[in-house]
Amino acid sequence: MKILAFSSSSAAAPPPLSDVRNPFPPFQNNRHRLYFNPSEFLPDPTRPTDDFIDEVRILRGRTTGLPDDYFVVLVGDMIIEEALPTYQSTINACDAIRDETGASPSPWAAWLRSWTAEEYRHGDVLRSYLYLSGRVDMSMIEKTIHNLIGAGMDLGWNNNPYLMYVYASFQERATFVSHGNTARLAKEGGDPILASICGTIAADEKRHEHAYVRIVEKLLEVDPNETMLAIGLRGNLGFLDWTVEAGEARGAKRRWETRTRIRVLSTG
Ligand SMILES: [Fe+2]
């Protein structure tokens, strides 16, 4: 993929966080706990064995009204979330915003770690739920995730933080739409708990989108040329699903066909 030439300032540091008025309210306000715990949605393993097994049986019963196609899509969503180590290292490859020590106190580094911690829960809860449902081939899923993370990815940001922020804005929007639609379909299919899981994840993605969009808005103020170039290039950057396709081999085509058929990754 060819990236248009940026000026020599393309890898320049974005404006300091103090210039971007409170872009990360979810992570700066500890008065309200905004993250969820995956265990809140799952059978409680500390209960007596029979009770726990009953909860699992009820969970499996709830999923019987959902078609296989639904699970093909949900597996796709879960795999995308599970490749989180790749995204953290990809974002950290931008020199201007990187976490140089792994525990840097810089606002950008703190954001990246908090974002990663929150995203981690998305794959975690979906993976656990899918495992307990018995509706999917966990062995194939685990191989796919292993291959996907091992392959890594290069989205063509070319050490340009403007591209990263613009890309992240659209990607968060895409995951919000996708998780929101799987929530709706789970509710229609008779699984309100799975609907709640997907809806909760979608709400996280919406907050992430909000934060990245505010950053891009600020970049438009301070450096409109570079920011507009980055926005113009967004269509050339591809989305994570296409990267997943490389890792999934045969499975991906069916997933895309399924996505189209049941309209998960669209607002229609
Ligand atoms: Fe996510």
Ligand SMILES: [Fe+2]
């Ligand atoms: Fe997100």
